[in-house]
Amino acid sequence: MLAKERANVLTFFLQVGWVTLALNVSTMILGYAVATITKLDKFSARAITFEVGIQHGTLAIAIASGATFLNNPTMAIPAAIYSLLMFGTGGAFAWWTQRQ
Numbered sequence: 001m002l003a004k005e006r007a008n009v010l011t012f013f014l015q016v017g018w019v020t021l022a023l024n025v026s027t028m029i030l031g032y033a034v035a036t037i038t039k040l041d042k043f044s045a046r047a048i049t050f051e052v053g054i055q056h057g058t059l060a061i062a063i064a065s066g067a068t069f070l071n072n073p074t075m076a077i078p079a080a081i082y083s084l085l086m087f088g089t090g091g092a093f094a095w096w097t098q099r100q
Contacts, residue, residue, distance in 0.1 A: 005077075012077050020082040024089050028053040046097050054090045057083030 005012070031052035035045035060079035063069045 012081055016078045016081050017085065020078055021085050021089070024053060024055075024082065024086050027055070028089065028093065046093075050090060050093060053093060054086050055082070057086055 028049050032045055032049040035048045040048070057079050061076045061083065064076035064079055065071070065073040
């Protein structure tokens with residue numbers, strides 16, 4: 001979908017990028033906080049944080065744009081942007097945990 005709409009990717013980032021990034025980062029913080037509050041070890045807390053950061057973006061794209069589901073490619077745009085951003089934030093988190 002993004003390859004087909006490559007001319008509009010920057011516009012899509014400007015429209016929904018900040019919201020999807022905020023969702024991604026806030027869920028990662030919440031995942032880490034809950035793991036810490038429940039006194040899980042640091043490796044489990046990191047795994048949970050990474051898992052909630054790397055959510056099911058591909059599934060959301062398939063549901064939004066699939067002919068047997070919503071069949072609305074426009075609704076897949078936030079999921080596609082989220083999918084791109086989640087790898088960046090997940091990678092940054094993995095890099096940060098390696099430095100700890």
